[in-house]
Amino acid sequence: MTSLQEPAKHLKAQGMKPGGRRPAKELCSECGLCDTYYIHYVKEACAFLNQQIAELEAEAHGRSRNLDNWDDVYFGVHQDMMQAKKKQPIEGAQWTGIVSTIAIEMLNRGLVEGVVCVQNSKEDRFQPQPVIARTPEEILAAKVNKPTLSPNLSILEQIEQSKMKRLLVIGVGCQIQALRAVEKELGLEKLYVLGTPCVDNVTRAGLQKFLETTSKSPDTVVYYEFMQDFRIHFKHEDGSLETVPFFGLNTKELKNIFAPSCLSCFDYVNSLADLVVGYMGATFGWQWIVVRNQTGQEMLDLVGDLIDTQPVITQGNRKQAVQQSIPAYDKAVTLPMWAAKLMGVVIDKIGPRGLEYARFSIDSHFTRNYLYVKRNHPEKLEAHVPDFAKKIVEQYHLPNS
Ligand code: FAD
């Protein structure tokens, strides 16, 4: 449990300079907290130094996950879940632009004075540039994923200096864990948190390697996503779509590109956001919405007229595919492209869909990450892996070493 009872003490601290080794060392996800004087709280707040999801869930949502309820175990505390898409998608958004639309509505209706989101640098479309957006145009300029580690919390000092009292923060799990831990110190009257799921993130250099290893035209990629059809979809500048089957990825080359933080993360579903918008629990073309609490419901209600919704579905059985993926990843097996395409087609026809696809993805990543922590940071295993993740991993047979 955090006890961050010393207001203003942090003002005496000083953020670290870019490039310095952060307190979490190689596990640092560059969330941005340590770039600010809130580094004062890093020992309690850092998701990689002090995993405290259950305690922070209780503070944010009024309760932590019920470990006897499998939906809670997998998807976190929630009061509603659905599939949704914008009636008029935002051109160039990652999916249909529900995240940007909620943020714009919150600003336009005066619920918040600013929105923490991530634009890109002028020189590089994938280089993250965290900002506090104060106009709809600035929010729209942050649409689409910057699929790299992003120091969103580096703007925390600006929040205090701006004297804003009502704020929306958009972010991924590690950023939101640290944010929740220092929430009481920010001097806000109301903080809204809009999260996305996140997995397998990379440094900017790692992203370049991934694009060069996987896409036929790395320099023209404007967007990519690991889709529910077991293919990566790359969209290029000229609007063309390139698809590559997951099973044909050059696993040997790519095994080392994922950031160590992401190989030891168990907060795929962004447990501490009020509202989560992703895609993996939805069928193809739809987004997946998880409403965690009443604040999240209030945020979603703002866009009720702008989205179509339908209930979530679940179909298929992931277990065998997950069990087989464990040694395959370990041995870095790469299938020849024709076999990869065939396997993709077969799995797409008979494989997991809807929530079962989300469980497939969570299981494969948690088993891999559990092994990573066990092998590389055995002293952290017990405290760092949350109980819900242990329960998920226990369903599978893992190699002993
Ligand atoms: P848009 O309206 O396009 O808005 C995107 C928002 O994301 C912007 O507000 C921007 O500020 C924010 N953003 C962009 N890059 C980052 C970043 N690096 N860190 C923090 N915030 C950022 N969903 C899944 O269901 N499964 C996944 O495995 C998954 N992996 C993801 C990995 C990453 C690195 C990110 C950033 C997102 C991931 N998502 C995942 C979420 C999904 O890809 C979409 O972002 C989400 O569905 C919202 O789509 P949208 O069209 O509504 O967003």
Ligand code: SF4
């Ligand atoms: Fe600091 Fe964030 Fe890195 Fe942890 S993950 S060491 S809080 S910058």
